[in-house]
Amino acid sequence: MKKAILQLETLACPTCMQKIAGAIANVDGVEKTSVKVLFNASKAKANFDPEKTNLDTITQAVKNIGYDVLKASAK
Amino acid sequence: MQKWLMKNRNRLTAITGILIVLAFAAKWLFKSETAESGLLLAASLIGGFPIAASAWQALKVKVISIDLLVTLAILGAFVIQEFEESAIVAFFFLFGAYLEQRTLAKTRSAIKELVEMVPETALRQTADGDFEEVDLDDLDEGDILLVKTVGKIPVDGEVVSGSGTANEASITGESMPLGKKPGDPVYAGTILENGTIRIKAEKVGDETTFGKIIELVEEAQDSKSQAERLIDRFSKYYTPVVLLLAIIVGLISQDLELAVTILVLGCPGALVIGVPVSNVAGIGNGAKQGILFKGSEVITKFSKVDTIMFDKTGTLTYGDPRVSQVKKYGQGQLAEQLLVSVEKESAHPLAKAITGYYEDLEAKEVEASQVLQGGGIVAQVAGQQVLVGNRYLLDEYHVPVTKEMERDMEKLASAGNSLVLVAVNGQLELALGLKDEIRAGVKEDLAALKKLGVKNLLLLSGDNQKTVDLVAEELGLTEAYGQLLPEDKAKFVKKRQAAGEIVAFVGDGINDSPSLARADIGIAMGSGTDVAIETSNVVLMNGSFDRIPRALALAKATRRNMIENITIALAVVAVLLVSVLASSWMNMAIGMFVHEGSILVVILNAMRLLAYRSKLQKSRKLIENNFSQATGPYTKGIESIQ
Numbered sequence: 044m045k046k047a048i049l050q051l052e053t054l055a056c057p058t059c060m061q062k063i064a065g066a067i068a069n070v071d072g073v074e075k076t077s078v079k080v081l082f083n084a085s086k087a088k089a090n091f092d093p094e095k096t097n098l099d100t101i102t103q104a105v106k107n108i109g110y111d112v113l114k115a116s117a118k
Numbered sequence: 119m120q121k122w123l124m125k126n127r128n129r130l131t132a133i134t135g136i137l138i139v140l141a142f143a144a145k146w147l148f149k150s151e152t153a154e155s156g157l158l159l160a161a162s163l164i165g166g167f168p169i170a171a172s173a174w175q176a177l178k179v180k181v182i183s184i185d186l187l188v189t190l191a192i193l194g195a196f197v198i199q200e201f202e203e204s205a206i207v208a209f210f211f212l213f214g215a216y217l218e219q220r221t222l223a224k225t226r227s228a229i230k231e232l233v234e235m236v237p238e239t240a241l242r243q244t245a246d247g248d249f250e251e252v253d254l255d256d257l258d259e260g261d262i263l264l265v266k267t268v269g270k271i272p273v274d275g276e277v278v279s280g281s282g283t284a285n286e287a288s289i290t291g292e293s294m295p296l297g298k299k300p301g302d303p304v305y306a307g308t309i310l311e312n313g314t315i316r317i318k319a320e321k322v323g324d325e326t327t328f329g330k331i332i333e334l335v336e337e338a339q340d341s342k343s344q345a346e347r348l349i350d351r352f353s354k355y356y357t358p359v360v361l362l363l364a365i366i367v368g369l370i371s372q373d374l375e376l377a378v379t380i381l382v383l384g385c386p387g388a389l390v391i392g393v394p395v396s397n398v399a400g401i402g403n404g405a406k407q408g409i410l411f412k413g414s415e416v417i418t419k420f421s422k423v424d425t426i427m428f429d430k431t432g433t434l435t436y437g438d439p440r441v442s443q444v445k446k447y448g449q450g451q452l453a454e455q456l457l458v459s460v461e462k463e464s465a466h467p468l469a470k471a472i473t474g475y476y477e478d479l480e481a482k483e484v485e486a487s488q489v490l491q492g493g494g495i496v497a498q499v500a501g502q503q504v505l506v507g508n509r510y511l512l513d514e515y516h517v518p519v520t521k522e523m524e525r526d527m528e529k530l531a532s533a534g535n536s537l538v539l540v541a542v543n544g545q546l547e548l549a550l551g552l553k554d555e556i557r558a559g560v561k562e563d564l565a566a567l568k569k570l571g572v573k574n575l576l577l578l579s580g581d582n583q584k585t586v587d588l589v590a591e592e593l594g595l596t597e598a599y600g601q602l603l604p605e606d607k608a609k610f611v612k613k614r615q616a617a618g619e620i621v622a623f624v625g626d627g628i629n630d631s632p633s634l635a636r637a638d639i640g641i642a643m644g645s646g647t648d649v650a651i652e653t654s655n656v657v658l659m660n661g662s663f664d665r666i667p668r669a670l671a672l673a674k675a676t677r678r679n680m681i682e683n684i685t686i687a688l689a690v691v692a693v694l695l696v697s698v699l700a701s702s703w704m705n706m707a708i709g710m711f712v713h714e715g716s717i718l719v720v721i722l723n724a725m726r727l728l729a730y731r732s733k734l735q736k737s738r739k740l741i742e743n744n745f746s747q748a749t750g751p752y753t754k755g756i757e758s759i760q
Contacts, residue, residue: 053223061181083226083398084336108175109123116255118324 044074047101049087050114054080059110063087066104072096091117123168131212134165138205158201165208166192182357187381190361191706194378206707207382214714218391221721225399225728229335232405235288235307236328240272241265243316254323261319265304267312274321274328277302282313287408289327289659307331334657335405338413339398360384375705376698382706383694388716392683395724400676403728408659409669414680416655420639420670421677422620425574426567427611429625429633431581431589433643433663435554439468441475442535445526445549453547455479456504457540460497463487468538471552490514494539505541517541523549534588554585556592557663564593566667570674574619578607608632624666625654641666675730683720690716 072095141157173185195204243262307328368377461469487497494507535551583600590598623637634640642654
């Protein structure tokens with residue numbers, strides 16, 4: 044398991060959180076219970092299985108629903 | 119598409135606003151109803167489009183959002199051909215969201231300032247010895263980095279060459295700059311005020327102490343209290359319920375306008391955002407002063423605290439003996455000089471306190487010295503016989519003691535002092551009282567805590583009961599217990615909790631983790647060590663005692679702010695509901711205006727917390743300011759960081 048940390052554009056509405064969390068959780072290989080969107084820090088964190096998916100896929104999933112990812116890292 | 123809408127949302131909002139103004143101009147200046155309707159229709163479409171798109175996105179992940187309510191309201195207004203209302207609702211909603219974003223950014227600014235304490239790039243040594251600028255994320259442990267004057271230190275590490283002074287206020291809260299030479303540790307997020315150093319990276323990125331502090335604060339700002347979770351659950355069902363209610367009312371009354379108005383009025387707004395914004399502002403304010411709250415649950419509990427327990431005498435006192443009084447019986451000066459000469463040779467803890475007290479006096483050469491077990495030292499200094507020790511030593515050497523001297527000694531001892539007596543050539547010259555003194559300001563801080571409503575102040579100490587009693591009496595503590603082991607302290611916490619008290623435990627986070635963990639609020643004082651951060655609920659980065667009343671005052675202010683915001687939100691809902699049923703002037707445009715207005719009011723209310731300073735702090739600040747004027751620019755830079 045690796046942990047992805049995405050720095051998002053500034054989040055302003057609570058619904059955005061639900062949408063982003065949903066989009067990340069839907070990526071195959073992401074541990075659903077680990078998905079966490081920090082509203083105030085505008086960050087998303089999630090654990091994922093590096094054999095099933097990667098950071099780019101997760102980043103793309105967030106971009107697809109219309110939110111910009113400023114920085115992404117995994118460890 | 120979605121992205122384009124997000125990017126151009128502000129532009130669309132502006133266009134919607136301009137079209138509405140033009141529509142009214144057409145109506146009043148040119149009396150053209152067709153032009154007016156056309157312009158309003160255009161405004162509704164342009165304003166409504168991003169809202170509808172957003173609602174659709176939410177629906178795709180099975181979320182019924184506020185955007186959906188507004189979209190339906192706009193569509194409803196279209197059906198009954200109320201273009202004026204649909205345009206205004208769309209505009210208010212978009213413009214309100216814009217203002218929310220701007221003001222929310224303000225409430226988050228405190229934490230952002232903290233994050234910016236770490237630089238984005240660093241100068242790394244390459245294989246040929248030059249330095250290249252690299253992104254912070256590309257650094258590894260073991261890299262050699264160059265930091266110049268007024269540079270921000272990018273990693274936790276060790277100085278390998280060069281020297282300078284660093285301001286570590288962001289980590290320790292201590293604002294005096296520290297000298298750094300090879301072998302000294304340096305921390306990310308601190309500033310090299312002058313000098314140039316090369317450092318070897320030991321921890322980088324999130325692994326650094328500073329990185330952990332940031333992570334802690336970020337998580338805290340988003341952690342939810344029980345009340346908030348309730349509101350969250352509530353709003354999850356609330357929105358669909360409003361939708362259902364509007365449909366039912368519409369069907370029964372056959373009045374589409376009423377149904378649409380209910381949709382707008384039912385938008386959850388201030389209630390959902392009110393508590394989190396107070397939380398963010400309060401935690402942000404704390405973080406800037408080195409007070410870390412782990413979430414709003416902690417703030418709520420801490421604000422109701424009944425009992426505060428202190429882990430050891432050393433929290434309230436300096437922790438080592440200091441000279442408190444000196445009685446002189448002879449000419450003084452020479453005896454003092456002889457005393458310092460003898461004590462300089464000794465490793466006894468009292469000797470250190472004495473040489474520290476007389477640091478200006480020059481020591482003479484000690485020609486011979488001998489230790490008398492259980493008594494003290496007999497020495498030959500500059501041709502004179504010097505005795506330094508206790509009463510037993512004096513009696514052994516038949517030094518005469520008068521009634522007056524006798525009384526002085528008793529007085530010193532009963533005030534909790536250890537005695538050091540000095541006789542020169544068989545005459546008693548000095549009697550020194552040494553004790554572990556109360557830290558400056560602690561008395562005022564404890565009084566402040568009582569004023570803030572703390573009922574019980576307890577000292578739990580490992581020291582003997584007599585010492586503990588003296589400290590308790592001097593400070594006005596309500597209870598004090600000595601000779602306790604760490605596990606006894608945890609039992610105390612348990613006992614008081616069982617009696618229904620909300621207990622805070624103040625410790626240094628090293629030996630008292632059981633008590634820190636058991637207490638309702640564990641307060642770790644002194645440093646940002648990993649243990650302290652993990653086991654406690656409140657971390658005070660700075661060891662200074664005045665952070666405790668500051669933290670409590672801030673917690674109370676934050677709690678008050680949350681309650682104000684909930685009250686505002688509920689009052690607005692009540693007023694809207696009553697007026698839609700009982701008045702004729704309420705329509706969806708006014709409803710949307712009030713709704714967005716109330717959101718802004720709660721955000722602005724929360725922003726007051728960012729500037730919050732307790733009364734105690736205000737008076738201290740004045741003293742600090744005077745101090746910084748006296749010492750010049752040296753401490754100026756620090757003021758601005760705090």
